[in-house]
Amino acid sequence: MPQRLISVIGCHAEGEVGDVIIGGVAPPPGDTMFEKMRAMERDHDDVRRLLLCEPRGAVNRHVNLLVPPTRPGCDAGAIIMEPTEYVPMSGSNMMCIVTVLLETGMVPMHEPETVVTLDLPGGIVTARATCREGKCESVEIENVPCFVDRLDVMIDVEGYGQMSVDVAYGGMFFAIVDAAAVGLPIKPGNARRLAELGERVRLAARAQLDVVHPENPDIKGVSIVQFAEPVRAGGEPTPNTCIVAPGRSDRSPTGTGTSARMAVLHARGQLGVGGRLTHGSIIGSRFEGRIVREVQVAGRPAIVPAIRGRAWITGFHHYRVDPTDPFPVGYIVADTWGVTGTLTQ
Numbered sequence: 001m002p003q004r005l006i007s008v009i010g011c012h013a014e015g016e017v018g019d020v021i022i023g024g025v026a027p028p029p030g031d032t033m034f035e036k037m038r039a040m041e042r043d044h045d046d047v048r049r050l051l052l053c054e055p056r057g058a059v060n061r062h063v064n065l066l067v068p069p070t071r072p073g074c075d076a077g078a079i080i081m082e083p084t085e086y087v088p089m090s091g092s093n094m095m096c097i098v099t100v101l102l103e104t105g106m107v108p109m110h111e112p113e114t115v116v117t118l119d120l121p122g123g124i125v126t127a128r129a130t131c132r133e134g135k136c137e138s139v140e141i142e143n144v145p146c147f148v149d150r151l152d153v154m155i156d157v158e159g160y161g162q163m164s165v166d167v168a169y170g171g172m173f174f175a176i177v178d179a180a181a182v183g184l185p186i187k188p189g190n191a192r193r194l195a196e197l198g199e200r201v202r203l204a205a206r207a208q209l210d211v212v213h214p215e216n217p218d219i220k221g222v223s224i225v226q227f228a229e230p231v232r233a234g235g236e237p238t239p240n241t242c243i244v245a246p247g248r249s250d251r252s253p254t255g256t257g258t259s260a261r262m263a264v265l266h267a268r269g270q271l272g273v274g275g276r277l278t279h280g281s282i283i284g285s286r287f288e289g290r291i292v293r294e295v296q297v298a299g300r301p302a303i304v305p306a307i308r309g310r311a312w313i314t315g316f317h318h319y320r321v322d323p324t325d326p327f328p329v330g331y332i333v334a335d336t337w338g339v340t341g342t343l344t345q
Helices: 033-043 045-052 091-103 188-208 255-267
Strands: 004-013 016-023 061-067 076-081 113-120 123-132 135-142 147-157 161-169 173-178 216-220 222-228 238-244 276-280 286-297 300-309 311-321
Touching: 004 045, 004 091, 016 045, 016 091, 033 045, 033 061, 033 076, 033 216, 045 061, 045 076, 045 311, 061 091, 076 091, 091 113, 091 123, 091 135, 091 255, 091 300, 091 311, 147 188, 147 255, 147 300, 161 188, 161 255, 173 188, 173 255, 188 222, 188 238, 222 255, 238 255, 255 276, 255 286, 255 300
Parallel strands: 016 061, 076 113, 173 222, 238 276
Antiparallel strands: 004 016, 004 311, 061 076, 113 123, 123 135, 135 300, 147 161, 161 173, 222 238, 276 286, 286 300
16 A cells, blocks of 8 residues: 655644645545535545644644635635534635635735635635735635524533523634633633633533524534623724634634624624624734625525634645554544544534
């Protein structure tokens, strides 16, 4: 059996790793990007495990597979692989993908702005990249329609008791928790406690809430828990952190999480079209969000948000799997693999 070689460009968006596979993995079959994502998950999950699990990867990483688009007018398609799931959309990963496409020349760069249209499992996403002297300085992602599923719903959280959460879709489903109500300010010193409680909230929300996208029943269940502090005025960053399964803080402010938060603020009448939200992360990085327009999703009120952030290429890697390697798809150990130590939702 020959050795396997996968080529990856390292990248991060405001601190969150979103590496991009550029060689060594064939596109999965499917007529739509969602079908391709499911085929990848069903038949080729060894790629995700190989690159995310030890000894080659780590829990604080995502990998994105570039594939030909299935929709006309798109520059590229992508499948997003996270530590426990394949997701329809991710803002930080999109920033990484656009930066890699432009700075490597896979998509021609135009200054001062390049528009890149991406075919994702969650829908078509348009990115506007600010470019100067061959560098992609920032990327604004116009997200898929985002909406509130329910507000102020009570769930029973193991080891905590009753908790109120808002559930909203920002490209995946979020349970949003008031950080002040649980007594955990968003700061690095609280990261472990936030991760442990966030995982318990996620498990409770998935077990107790029937959450389904009205236009795609295969998108279901709460994926991520967001701890949010009160919105700060004057453009000052509002701290938040999103606990990515199996239990660790997103290092970026989370693009889909910012979108879900803006959907909640819109539903509460606190943020209208043109309104802005600056979200800060647990490490102090920030995303700039704004509401572009109001739409409907299967008859329910929704918004189209846009999220701006920055991404940087960190390196060029070739991952090798020797046929005698006893760990061709890696392994996980609970001391480093998040809180719950699982590979699936």
